[in-house]
Amino acid sequence: MDNKNMKGWLYLLPAVLFLGVFMVYPLIDVFIYSFEEGYNSASQTYFGVGLYNYSYVLHDPYFLQAVKNTFILVIFTVPISTGIALLISVGLNSIKPLRELYQTIYFLPYVTNTLAVGLVFMILFKKTPYTEGLVNLILNWFGMTSVDFIDGPYWAKMFVLCFYTVWVVLPFKILVLTSALASVKQDYYNAAKVDGTSKFRMFTKITLPMISPMLFYLIITGFIGAFKAYSDAVAIFGTDLNAAEMNTIVGYVYDMLYGNSGGYPSYASAAAIILFAIVLTITCINLLVSKKHVHY
């Protein structure tokens, strides 16, 4: 019997070691860090224990800017990307020829390096003394004046960031929704057709309720993902996000930890925990709302 127990744990040992050292311990430690005031990473000493780190972070204009950016990003990209994904999936589901080709194309952004393709987006949107950039060229065709999307006004930069984020997250959403739509039984539609139901009514009364669990799954993961946005912003605006006014909460955490403004794990921890609290709250709200509207 003892031998059996030993054996089970022996197989589990590597996983327990890795998770213990790099997940469980850090999880406890991050809370400890966040309460240690005046932590010095060189000497590993601190003055006292309290909430100073939280108050510092909450009063830091860079952090407030990051929170604002992150919230704007979430509010725009989550509904827009989910909406477009739904539209495209419904379209994909209604055609037969070329469907696989479209699906393959739509999935491409998932397998590409965010940093690398972000560079292409930067070039498409950037305006330099040598060239207007392609997007501005198209704007000019429609009689609009060109804007510098990369170093220009705040909302132009925010637009590029939102656009790129939607471009990056869509493959996953389209994939999940297409398979959800494909699994709705054809019988329901046939029954509705016999009753002479209109297409729109079929969509709202059959399709939406049937895929609502997946839709809400996407909305919840979409919120979580968008709150943790970071590499998309770096890909377009470079590593100095504070200077570009485009920092995100996660970016603030990493800046506090490392780099030119780094060396403050306590502030980083406090910011990370605030982010986690925000994400947890929003997820709970989402779950409450979904209880009312999702049909399992």
Next chain:
Amino acid sequence: MGKQVDFEKIEKSAKTRETAAKAVTYTLLTVWAVVVLFPFYWMLLTSVKSYSAYNSEYIPKFFTLSPTFQNYVDAFTAVPLADYFVNTLIFTVITTAIMLFVTILAAFAFARLEFRGKDLAFTIFLSLMMIPSELVVITNFVTITNLDMRNTFMGLILPSVTSVFYIYLLKENFAQIPDELYYAAKVDGTSDFKYLWKVMIPICRPTIITITILKVIECWNSYVWPRLITDDQAYFLVSNGIQEIRENGFGRENIPAMMAAVVVISLPLIILFLVFRKKIMEGVARGGTKG
């Protein structure tokens, strides 16, 4: 007779409406396909434009008549792109290999073995799935720094190994194998490890391939952790390499060479995707998340 004509008319109008709907659908789908593909086209196009041609185009051209491969030569000679590549390859292969080893053993223990504390351990594992990496990265950074493992492959790899979700995925798959097989093997005197190696792994190969591919994609694109832990160019991965190229390489204006580097970095995963298209899409639908 008059009624017959009416039916035909109704059928006809229904048909035209259907064709119109189809046309609208295809147009919308094509528009989005163009939006998705255009950046790829643009990076390929720019990468074969010569430096002088690119900079003389105030209004960018949609094609080029004199493609050049000079940019690709520059990408490999002016910046250590080949080194970034090799680093990423080493990192990806070792991380994925250790991940597979850890995951298979743990999934086997949870799915097949009986031992005290198993249920509790599994519950704790599951709850760890909800922990965002942003929360643990801070301490890991301090740990690795204190262990003097900054700018080493050990430092890059060790915290990147664990994936609770893959353990869960594989455990579910292992658990589907009928118990009778296990007892039959036991009667024949097969050891647990041999049973795992000879029976379970071959049966669950599709799942194992799926998690391998997902992990490879994750490793190839990882940016945050490598950026925190390496500041020596000799240990840069491609993501950090591209950021470095953007900020310091080639001189800021040499965009065609940058695009050549971007093409080279993107190509391996695109090829992997085109080869394993079905497997990757299935795997991601089952368990990938991004965004």
